[in-house]
Amino acid sequence: MTLPPAHVAGAGMIRFGKYPADVTLERLAVGAARAAMTDAGAALRQIDAVYVGHVFGGPVAGQRIAVQLGLDGLPVSNHENYCASGATAIREAWVALAAGLHDVVLVIGVEKMTDRVAGGVRPDPSDLDAAVGLVMAAGHAMSARRYMHDHGVTREAIAAVAVKNHAHSVHNPFAQYQRPVSLEEVLAARTIADPLGLLDCSPISDGAAALVMCTPAGLRRLGLSGVTPRILGCGLVSGGVQDGSRPLNDEDVSRRAGEAAWQLTGITPSDVDIVEMHDCFTIAEIVRLEGLGLVPVGEGAHWTEHGHTSIGGKLPVNASGGLLSRGHPVGATGVAQACELTWQLRGTAGGRQVEGARTGLAYCKGGTVSGTDGGSVTTLVMQS
Amino acid sequence: MTLPPAHVAGAGMIRFGKYPADVTLERLAVGAARAAMTDAGAALRQIDAVYVGHVFGGPVAGQRIAVQLGLDGLPVSNHENYCASGATAIREAWVALAAGLHDVVLVIGVEKMTDRVAGGVRPDPSDLDAAVGLVMAAGHAMSARRYMHDHGVTREAIAAVAVKNHAHSVHNPFAQYQRPVSLEEVLAARTIADPLGLLDCSPISDGAAALVMCTPAGLRRLGLSGVTPRILGCGLVSGGVQDGSRPLNDEDVSRRAGEAAWQLTGITPSDVDIVEMHDCFTIAEIVRLEGLGLVPVGEGAHWTEHGHTSIGGKLPVNASGGLLSRGHPVGATGVAQACELTWQLRGTAGGRQVEGARTGLAYCKGGTVSGTDGGSVTTLVMQS
Numbered sequence: 001m002t003l004p005p006a007h008v009a010g011a012g013m014i015r016f017g018k019y020p021a022d023v024t025l026e027r028l029a030v031g032a033a034r035a036a037m038t039d040a041g042a043a044l045r046q047i048d049a050v051y052v053g054h055v056f057g058g059p060v061a062g063q064r065i066a067v068q069l070g071l072d073g074l075p076v077s078n079h080e081n082y083c084a085s086g087a088t089a090i091r092e093a094w095v096a097l098a099a100g101l102h103d104v105v106l107v108i109g110v111e112k113m114t115d116r117v118a119g120g121v122r123p124d125p126s127d128l129d130a131a132v133g134l135v136m137a138a139g140h141a142m143s144a145r146r147y148m149h150d151h152g153v154t155r156e157a158i159a160a161v162a163v164k165n166h167a168h169s170v171h172n173p174f175a176q177y178q179r180p181v182s183l184e185e186v187l188a189a190r191t192i193a194d195p196l197g198l199l200d201c202s203p204i205s206d207g208a209a210a211l212v213m214c215t216p217a218g219l220r221r222l223g224l225s226g227v228t229p230r231i232l233g234c235g236l237v238s239g240g241v242q243d244g245s246r247p248l249n250d251e252d253v254s255r256r257a258g259e260a261a262w263q264l265t266g267i268t269p270s271d272v273d274i275v276e277m278h279d280c281f282t283i284a285e286i287v288r289l290e291g292l293g294l295v296p297v298g299e300g301a302h303w304t305e306h307g308h309t310s311i312g313g314k315l316p317v318n319a320s321g322g323l324l325s326r327g328h329p330v331g332a333t334g335v336a337q338a339c340e341l342t343w344q345l346r347g348t349a350g351g352r353q354v355e356g357a358r359t360g361l362a363y364c365k366g367g368t369v370s371g372t373d374g375g376s377v378t379t380l381v382m383q384s
Numbered sequence: 385m386t387l388p389p390a391h392v393a394g395a396g397m398i399r400f401g402k403y404p405a406d407v408t409l410e411r412l413a414v415g416a417a418r419a420a421m422t423d424a425g426a427a428l429r430q431i432d433a434v435y436v437g438h439v440f441g442g443p444v445a446g447q448r449i450a451v452q453l454g455l456d457g458l459p460v461s462n463h464e465n466y467c468a469s470g471a472t473a474i475r476e477a478w479v480a481l482a483a484g485l486h487d488v489v490l491v492i493g494v495e496k497m498t499d500r501v502a503g504g505v506r507p508d509p510s511d512l513d514a515a516v517g518l519v520m521a522a523g524h525a526m527s528a529r530r531y532m533h534d535h536g537v538t539r540e541a542i543a544a545v546a547v548k549n550h551a552h553s554v555h556n557p558f559a560q561y562q563r564p565v566s567l568e569e570v571l572a573a574r575t576i577a578d579p580l581g582l583l584d585c586s587p588i589s590d591g592a593a594a595l596v597m598c599t600p601a602g603l604r605r606l607g608l609s610g611v612t613p614r615i616l617g618c619g620l621v622s623g624g625v626q627d628g629s630r631p632l633n634d635e636d637v638s639r640r641a642g643e644a645a646w647q648l649t650g651i652t653p654s655d656v657d658i659v660e661m662h663d664c665f666t667i668a669e670i671v672r673l674e675g676l677g678l679v680p681v682g683e684g685a686h687w688t689e690h691g692h693t694s695i696g697g698k699l700p701v702n703a704s705g706g707l708l709s710r711g712h713p714v715g716a717t718g719v720a721q722a723c724e725l726t727w728q729l730r731g732t733a734g735g736r737q738v739e740g741a742r743t744g745l746a747y748c749k750g751g752t753v754s755g756t757d758g759g760s761v762t763t764l765v766m767q768s
Contacts, residue, residue, distance in 0.1 A: 003483055003485060049620075055443050059439050059464060059466045059508065059759075060750065060751035060753060060759040063623070063751065064508070064510060064753050064754075067622075067625060067755065072623060072625045072753075073623070073624040074622055075620040075644075076465075076622045077472050077620065077760075078463070078464040078465060079462070079463060080444075080462040080463075081460075082443045082444050088461050092461070092479075095476075095479055095485055098484075099387055101387060124442050124444075126448060236460075237457060238457055238458055238459070238460045239447070239457070240457040241456045260459075366443075366444065367447065370448075371451065375444040376444060376447055376460065376461075
């Protein structure tokens with residue numbers, strides 16, 4: 001089944017990076033929200049409700065943000081699905097618009113990690129795998145080793161994901177990193193979990209991103225006409241319990257998340273022109289593209305090396321720089337992906353524009369749950 | 385505007401109270417969820433999605449719960465609006481059913497406070513009022529003093545709320561406290577913030593509550609016929625910025641939350657037969673009933689003393705025992721209120737049954753935001 005799409009009337013971000021302690025979570029969010037509202041030409045009184053995705057902002061963070069924006073009094077809700085929190089907030093907003101509950105809503109994804117998550121994100125005490133050492137970087141390192149073994153792929157081919165994404169974000173003014181990195185730099189970086197080095201891992205980041213989403217009636221309220229990118233839908237699945245019989249890079253959870261998106265939106269993998277992929281680690285971009293059915297299994301690393309996933313290639317992935325180079329303030333990431341797709345589908349992405357992009361997919365994966373192949377996965381589909 | 389109602393096919397709780405450290409958040413939630421699914425006659429494969437409200441459970445707590453239930457793989461989302469988190473999860477589920485996204489969903493409210501919030505709930509660092517001493521109990525104490533002054537009400541009349549709610553929960557097997565307390569006991573209890581004593585304050589609690597909610601198609605899937613209580617809608621508002629000109633017990637936020645409910649559901653205050661009210665403190669029950677327009681301003685304490693808000697009175701409030709006596713595991717409270725209304729509207733509430741109850745209202749208020757009159761307020765309307 002499909003639901004009515006939501007129009008993206010405005011998109012806004014602040015540059016991701018490391019902000020001082022006196023730059024609060026609220027201030028990050030306000031910057032992104034004002035940019036999105038300016039982009040939409042939306043006044044405060046035209047907003048019906050606020051949906052906020054974050055993980056570490058503390059209780060009623062969304063309400064504190066709304067007050068700073070001058071949007072006190074409205075319906076405000078906080079949504080958490082770990083690194084898919086921002087995308088989950090978009091999903092809830094899309095559903096509310098589809099139901100006819102609201103006509104113009106503001107969606108904000110935000111995270112202040114440098115002071116709230118000092119020293120990095122710690123696994124939940126219930127995560128038995130992490131307790132014995134299988135933290136996230138270790139899991140992805142195992143995935144990389146297995147992938148190299150199974151498909152005869154070199155370490156260099158996996159490192160190529162970082163080179164590509166850093167090259168893309170040279171043209172992204174909102175990216176945490178805006179300089180190219182060479183293959184040699186990626187290979188020479190400090191080892192985090194063999195074979196992955198520092199540049200194979202997304203950084204700790206602060207940042208915020210926002211959308212103004214609306215129904216057709218909402219577009220009229222804002223005085224907008226003409227084509228704005230539409231959110232056709234957003235799949236949401238959780239990890240499945242694993243009995244140990246599946247190969248390490250089986251990516252069943254990505255396959256199911258893809259199917260959820262195709263069913264909700266009626267598009268197929270061959271319709272997708274551009275992807276914003278949750279590349280929390282280099283290898284993750286590769287295996288998730290394969291799990292979604294966007295790239296044949298075992299060919300993802302070759303696609304990267306041969307430029308197929310670069311801007312100008314047959315399936316550009318992370319034109320924004322992705323998590324690796326745009327940065328990864330966890331609650332903000334899903335909304336930042338949607339901002340990037342908005343700009344790409346409008347044709348206003350400047351030096352990183354993917355020509356002719358008409359249908360985009362954004363994928364987020366958030367958290368781990370012991371004994372399963374993931375916490376939460378979202379698949380957002382947008383079309384011009 | 386109104387949206388289609390959601391049917392409550394099943395309701396379940398565990399007894400609220402203080403559980404040992406080895407009884408996990410997940411175990412609390414599983415107990416409530418299984419009770420709700422048994423009540424609905426719903427099998428695991430009949431559930432489309434899981435909505436979880438909690439505050440302190442940590443990232444992807446809902447996904448961990450779903451795995452323990454055997455509901456891995458489904459769409460799961462975590463919703464936080466402080467003490468209105470459970471009600472917000474119900475609201476999001478109602479919207480998703482109204483949009484046609486799902487047909488049968490499981491909603492869980494849960495909190496394990498005794499180990500996650502040792503020593504009580506701390507205010508957010510950004511709460512400037514709390515930083516200088518105006519913590520929640522102090523604010524409600526000021527409210528009580530002002531109310532006594534403005535309306536010529538005695539301390540005893542405010543204490544009567546605790547006496548009433550403890551008397552009600554003698555008949556509630558899920559209540560944390562199940563023995564009556566006398567007026568003398570309330571008055572003699574240790575002072576927390578003058579004039580409020582320990583028995584004027586809701587306790588620190590662990591607990592969980594759950595609902596199975598569905599569309600008409602979902603009812604058919606479950607093989608249910610006949611009347612099940614319906615959720616007509618749920619208002620959600622945030623606190624408004626205060627300039628200091630409003631009286632302390634003005635309760636503008638409650639008035640706006642009530643208006644949101646009346647607009648979404650088409651009911652009026654005179655339709656309401658029974659109320660589950662967020663009595664985090666005795667005085668809060670009184671001023672919020674007045675703010676909603678259910679009781680004339682200044683008469684709430686007299687209504688309590690004269691039994692009008694007791695079971696058998698003209699507007700029974702907190703037949704369950706409320707937060708004061710059923711307990712207040714913050715994320716679970718909104719769902720527990722909906723469970724109570726379900727049983728009352730079915731006529732199966734046993735010794736605490738309100739005869740002839742047809743329309744119920746549940747009110748939650750969650751969190752504080754500096755400079756405003758509240759964090760988040762929900763107003764859930766149910767009808768048999």
